[in-house]
Amino acid sequence: VLDLENVTRPDRPRxxxxxxxxxxxxPAAENGAFRVPPTS
Amino acid sequence: MSVETLGLTAERCVExxxxxxxxxxxxxxAYLDRIDAADGELNCFLRTRxxxxxxxxxxxxxxxxxxxxxxxxxxxxILCVRGEETTAGSRILEGHRPLFDAGVVTRARxxxxxxxxxxxxxxxxxxxxxEHSAFGATHNPWDRSLVPGGSSxxxxxxxxxxxxxxxxxxxxxxxxxxxxALCGVVGLKPTYGAVSRHGLIAFxxxxxxxxxxxxxxxxAALALRVIAGHDSCDSTSVPLPExxxxxxxxxxxxxxxxxxADLLTQGVEPGVRASFDAALVxxxxxxxxxxxxxxxxxxxxxxAYYLIAPAEASANLARxxxxxxxxxxxxxxxxxxxxxxxxxxxxxxxxxxxxxxxGTYVLSAGYYxxxxxxxxxxxxxxxxxxxEAFAQVDLIAxxxxxxxxxxxxxxxxxxxxxxxxxxxxxxxxxxxxxxxSLPCGLSEGxxxxxxxxxxxxxxxxxxxxxxxxxxxxxxxxxxxxxxxTSA
Numbered sequence: 217v218l219d220l221e222n223v224t225r226p227d228r229p230r231x232x233x234x235x236x237x238x239x240x241x242x243p244a245a246e247n248g249a250f251r252v253p254p255t256s
Numbered sequence: 257m258s259v260e261t262l263g264l265t266a267e268r269c270v271e272x273x274x275x276x277x278x279x280x281x282x283x284x285x286a287y288l289d290r291i292d293a294a295d296g297e298l299n300c301f302l303r304t305r306x307x308x309x310x311x312x313x314x315x316x317x318x319x320x321x322x323x324x325x326x327x328x329x330x331x332x333x334i335l336c337v338r339g340e341e342t343t344a345g346s347r348i349l350e351g352h353r354p355l356f357d358a359g360v361v362t363r364a365r366x367x368x369x370x371x372x373x374x375x376x377x378x379x380x381x382x383x384x385x386x387e388h389s390a391f392g393a394t395h396n397p398w399d400r401s402l403v404p405g406g407s408s409x410x411x412x413x414x415x416x417x418x419x420x421x422x423x424x425x426x427x428x429x430x431x432x433x434x435x436x437a438l439c440g441v442v443g444l445k446p447t448y449g450a451v452s453r454h455g456l457i458a459f460x461x462x463x464x465x466x467x468x469x470x471x472x473x474x475x476a477a478l479a480l481r482v483i484a485g486h487d488s489c490d491s492t493s494v495p496l497p498e499x500x501x502x503x504x505x506x507x508x509x510x511x512x513x514x515x516x517a518d519l520l521t522q523g524v525e526p527g528v529r530a531s532f533d534a535a536l537v538x539x540x541x542x543x544x545x546x547x548x549x550x551x552x553x554x555x556x557x558x559x560a561y562y563l564i565a566p567a568e569a570s571a572n573l574a575r576x577x578x579x580x581x582x583x584x585x586x587x588x589x590x591x592x593x594x595x596x597x598x599x600x601x602x603x604x605x606x607x608x609x610x611x612x613x614x615g616t617y618v619l620s621a622g623y624y625x626x627x628x629x630x631x632x633x634x635x636x637x638x639x640x641x642x643x644e645a646f647a648q649v650d651l652i653a654x655x656x657x658x659x660x661x662x663x664x665x666x667x668x669x670x671x672x673x674x675x676x677x678x679x680x681x682x683x684x685x686x687x688x689x690x691x692x693s694l695p696c697g698l699s700e701g702x703x704x705x706x707x708x709x710x711x712x713x714x715x716x717x718x719x720x721x722x723x724x725x726x727x728x729x730x731x732x733x734x735x736x737x738x739x740x741t742s743a
């Protein structure tokens with residue numbers, strides 16, 4: 217309809233940060249997840 | 257060879273290294289020893305990285321070096337360094353060790369610069385005196401009873417005190433140029449997008465920009481050459497239209513400087529105005545044409561900035577909630593909402609809380625258009641004012657700060673007085689333009705900064721003119737008190 221070209225590059229899947237590295241900086245973690253108090 | 261680091265430029269460091277008069281290790285050790293000996297009185301550094309820095313220096317000594325390799329640099333603690341504590345001057349990030357290097361840190365490493373440590377700053381870059389650091393105020397090397405400016409006060413004071421020949425800071429509303437002015441060093445805020453913000457802990461994302469401090473304009477150009485350019489991790493960064501040149505111009509023939517008279521009525525101290533006027537006379541002697549211009553909406557920049565920047569900060573700082581990194585109290589509460597509240601109440605300082613609340617308010621339904629929307633429209637008008645001005649002049653000149661360094665504690669309880677420190681610098685951030693502060697003289701025995709502002713991506717034009725003026729002015733950036741101590 218419009219004479220426009222998408223200039224964004226294609227998505228390139230790549231590994232995300234290792235979960236252990238990310239959790240290492242968290243104040244509390246458990247079973248591979250951030251640990252927080254209950255929501256209510 | 258023993259190295260006197262006070263007043264030692266990055267260019268001279270390179271000469272010493274190239275000539276083999278000093279090794280990378282000896283140079284880094286000289287700076288680290290000076291920090292150890294003298295920073296207790298100034299508090300420029302939150303932490304140094306002696307072991308890592310000397311290891312990096314040894315590696316360069318073994319492999320051979322060239323260019324800037326082996327020149328030390330200090331980093332504002334808002335720039336992430338992989339695996340090394342990065343706090344942004346806040347208790348809420350105490351102990352935080354990032355997973356990656358900031359884009360500018362990567363570039364500094366690639367150039368062989370050796371980071372000596374992380375410098376003190378106002379918490380999350382919110383302040384103009386470095387008194388809002390959670391880790392104590394930094395003192396001005398010209399007079400320890402005075403502030404160094406902020407928020408990059410640690411980086412500015414470190415260069416003035418001979419703790420590093422180069423440092424990096426960030427400038428959201430003047431946080432490079434104002435402390436450079438108050439500490440008598442050169443500070444450059446690049447065009448928005450000229451330098452990667454990846455790994456810079458965000459304050460105001462449409463305003464933040466990383467830039468260098470140095471003792472000379474040429475050194476600032478050397479550092480800018482290292483850090484500038486596109487980074488695929490920051491989609492707002494772009495390739496520079498031309499490489500950064502190391503300036504060598506000796507005159508200002510053909511350069512027209514515009515002086516916005518309407519801005520100079522904004523609380524500029526008489527002594528600052530006198531130094532500024534004297535520098536303009538010297539610029540004319542070098543061949544520049546000086547003419548008066550108007551920036552009619554620049555007087556509204558400060559209120560617009562203090563709506564836009566807190567609005568962006570309130571969104572950016574929402575991530576600090578005690579879940580993924582940083583502080584969480586021993587007793588976080590029974591629910592996650594309680595944990596958020598306790599973490600943030602305990603972890604943030606008063607100024608950060610003030611700006612989060614202000615920003616949240618101006619973004620709230622019913623007030624958004626009245627405050628934030630209006631501020632954005634003012635921002636557009638300011639940008640147009642600059643466009644119109646640069647159709648008439650090559651560069652705009654103002655003082656970088658309306659005052660010289662003021663006493664520690666004098667403004668800490670008066671937010672509006674503290675915000676007024678930025679009156680001459682915030683218009684530049686709102687318009688996304690480059691600006692430099694170079695020392696142009698003394699008032700009351702303290703340094704005065706001259707700000708040169710240019711169109712977007714005119715860093716080379718700014719650097720050339722600033723270098724010519726610097727040569728003419730002949731300012732000695734070594735604080736007299738430190739020279740006496742060092743002698």
